[in-house]
Amino acid sequence: MKKINMNHRVLGLAALFFSTTLLASPEWNHHGQATWGALDDSSQTTVPLMYPYAECSIGSHQSPVDLSTAQRESLANPLKIEYRHDTTPDFFNSGHAAQVNLSSENLSRLMIGNEAYPLIQFHFHTPSEHVLGSKTFPAELHFVHIRADGKIAVLGIFLDDHADIANPEFQKVLDNMPTTPATHDQNSGIQLNPSLLLPAHKRHLLSYAGSLTTPPCSEGVNWYVLPEPVSVTKSQISQLQSIYYENHRLPQALNGRSVMIHSH
Ligand SMILES: [Zn+2]
Numbered sequence: 001m002k003k004i005n006m007n008h009r010v011l012g013l014a015a016l017f018f019s020t021t022l023l024a025s026p027e028w029n030h031h032g033q034a035t036w037g038a039l040d041d042s043s044q045t046t047v048p049l050m051y052p053y054a055e056c057s058i059g060s061h062q063s064p065v066d067l068s069t070a071q072r073e074s075l076a077n078p079l080k081i082e083y084r085h086d087t088t089p090d091f092f093n094s095g096h097a098a099q100v101n102l103s104s105e106n107l108s109r110l111m112i113g114n115e116a117y118p119l120i121q122f123h124f125h126t127p128s129e130h131v132l133g134s135k136t137f138p139a140e141l142h143f144v145h146i147r148a149d150g151k152i153a154v155l156g157i158f159l160d161d162h163a164d165i166a167n168p169e170f171q172k173v174l175d176n177m178p179t180t181p182a183t184h185d186q187n188s189g190i191q192l193n194p195s196l197l198l199p200a201h202k203r204h205l206l207s208y209a210g211s212l213t214t215p216p217c218s219e220g221v222n223w224y225v226l227p228e229p230v231s232v233t234k235s236q237i238s239q240l241q242s243i244y245y246e247n248h249r250l251p252q253a254l255n256g257r258s259v260m261i262h263s264h
Contacts, residue, residue, distance in 0.1 A: 025041050033249055055217045061257060063211045066133065097123040097247055117151070119194065120146045123144070125213075128159075
């Protein structure tokens with residue numbers, strides 16, 4: 001982050017970095033996901049500070065989940081996806097995923113009823129994290145929205161590999177993503193429109209209460225997933241896999257939570 005501009009977006013980013021980088025210092029990877037909760041921070045000497053990822057193990061509202069049990073319900077707070085093109089996106093290889101950080105000037109947001117959730121970043125998992133019964137998808141895209149008060153809403157999009165023609169916006173992400181972990185490219189000169197990564201059909205969506213799917217697995221995340229996938233080509237999926245493969249968390253127990261299907 002080069003721009004020191006303390007608006008809501010930067011504060012949101014700062015909150016995310018603080019919670020995921022500074023406090024939660026132990027290194028982790030997807031291969032060891034069964035024991036994330038037991039990873040210890042050697043600089044700390046007291047519980048619970050010694051185990052910054054404990055929520056990954058002891059949380060009861062974890063993500064992702066199997067969404068196939070969704071029940072119909074009218075949406076109390078209608079969702080509006082208002083994404084705008086970004087003139088200076090930051091292509092970021094986070095060390096765990098291919099990610100794009102939106103510039104601080106970008107006004108993309110998710111409206112949940114009357115509440116605005118600014119879009120901070122989006123990133124990809126291969127294969128998908130959420131599943132529909134036995135069905136998984138080759139990849140899943142997460143649009144992460146964070147308010148200044150710390151409330152988080154994530155919009156999940158499935159990617160299938162059925163397209164004959166490459167998705168041009170996705171190709172920009174693939175071609176400009178640094179291959180070295182923990183590396184940014186903020187000077188690509190590429191403009192990006194996140195709305196062109198959404199599926200055509202947005203009438204139905206699934207929602208539930210969950211968590212971050214990576215350490216520290218913090219709960220209180222409002223999840224929305226569009227069941228209709230966006231189609232990209234096999235070669236685009238291969239290119240994404242060449243950056244990160246199997247960077248997905250396995251489905252977690254619902255523990256009595258309901259998944260709702262909304263039509264709007
Ligand atoms: Zn994610």
